[in-house]
Amino acid sequence: MGIRRAWVLTAAIAAASLLYLVPAGMAAPAPRKVAPKPAAADSLTATEFAARFQMRVADQGNCVTLRGSLVTVRLYPGTNQVSVVGDAYTLKDTIQRKDGAIRIPSRPAEFLSRQVLAKRRQMMAQRQAFKVPEVKLPPPAPRPVRRPAAKKPLPTKPTPKPIRAVRPRPAAPDSSWAPFATDRRWKWIVIHHSDDLEGNADKYDRVHREENGWDSLGYHFVIGNGTMSKDGEVEVGPRWPIQKHGAHARNHELGDNRYNEQGIGICLVGDFDEGGRRPTSAQMKALVRLTGWLMQRYDIPAHMVIRHCDCCDTQCPGKHFPWTAFQAHLR
Ligand SMILES: [Zn+2]
Missing domain, CATH: 3.40.80.10 (Peptidoglycan recognition protein-like)
Structure with missing residues (x-):
């Protein structure tokens, strides 16, 4: 009886230590996780770039649009083509789509930053130029005295003045013909x-x-x-x-x-x-x-x-x- 109890005890201790050792043994060789290096050093995501200039990002697949109050940038993932306010540029490096993010290599990112800043300055200057005559405008002329409107005939049909901008665009017979830039x-x-x-x-x-x-x-x-x-x-x-x-x-x-x-x-x-x-x-x-x-x-x-x-x-x-x-x- 005494021997059997001792045996049971030994077996229990052995089992317990095995249970302990197995997970401990598995965990032991795992090295401490090293935090991944920030990717910002060699590239920037479109979202990070947009945040620099308070722009909104719209990803349309072929084209990613970054829209700010004055400047719009378009990136074409998989190519080295970009446009800033409609001006197209060819970069030395390719804009890539990786893990669901659009990556702009650092050189193009710097180039684009300069273009955005330059365009912004240009647009600001244009706005200022437009504002000057506004300030110098004479006070508005007194409104003409109201006449009774009874004589004025009501238009029988709405004036059919076509507005170019809202006219529907004809669909391209081949989808590859439709451009995706401005x-x-x-x-x-x-x-x-x-x-x-x-x-x-x-x-x-x-x-x-x-x-x-x-x-x-x-x-x-x-x-x-x-x-x-x-x-x-x-x-x-x-x-x-x-x-x-x-x-x-x-x-x-x-x-x-x-x-x-x-x-x-x-x-x-x-x-x-x-x-x-x-x-x-x-x-x-x-x-x-x-x-x-x-x-x-x-x-x-x-x-x-x-x-x-x-x-x-x-x-x-x-x-x-x-x-x-x-x-x-x-x-
Ligand atoms: Zn020719």
Whole structure:
């Protein structure tokens, strides 16, 4: 009996110590948790950046808008494109979306801070300038004596004055055509040919960057001929989503850059000049569709749809481009 009790006791102590040891043994090697380094040193979240300038953040996926009382900043995650009050900039580093936060690397963040401050000063100065004449305005003229209103006929129907700003926007036939940055006041549509037989947006993007030293493809749209993209496929260049000016129609002789600044560049793949070819019917169909939508969306009249050769010293888009037939489609 005594031995058995002792055995039971020993067993109980052993079990208890095992219970103690197992969790203790598991816990022992865990090192003390070190607080993660603050990420602020090499990047800033959009929320942190916005807080600096009392801005509100609206995340629309492709575009993150930081709106302050005077200045609006737009970031395009996954790209190095930003805009400050409608002016587009290309950064050296990419804006990234990580763990649900938009991260602005420190160099761009500093750059953006400077732009925001500069714009703010500019806007403040403009406001001040507008205020001066207000202060100097003479006192309002005495109101005319009221006449009996009985004679005034009631308007039979409301005055149908259209307001441009609230007119509904036509939906793009292809969702990728709709820009996601601030709208610009585009005045022209400039038609080009690529002056080679095979190509696509990627190819000309590479050429424009590597050979011309531009930051990206100069055209806003490229319409394929079935060689390196589908026949009639409309490819959207990197400038279009952020509504950046084009690089396709500078008049070097006159130093005239307005067709780049305010002209939408559309390029059809093909050589319609010396090459002797004509655009494919799928290309022309796509061009009519795209041009029609752009004209409607930006209020561009038919006479402002021009060929490259109409504004610059070039043969582009070539003598075999069916210009008259195309114009007939624009009404
Ligand atoms: Zn051209």
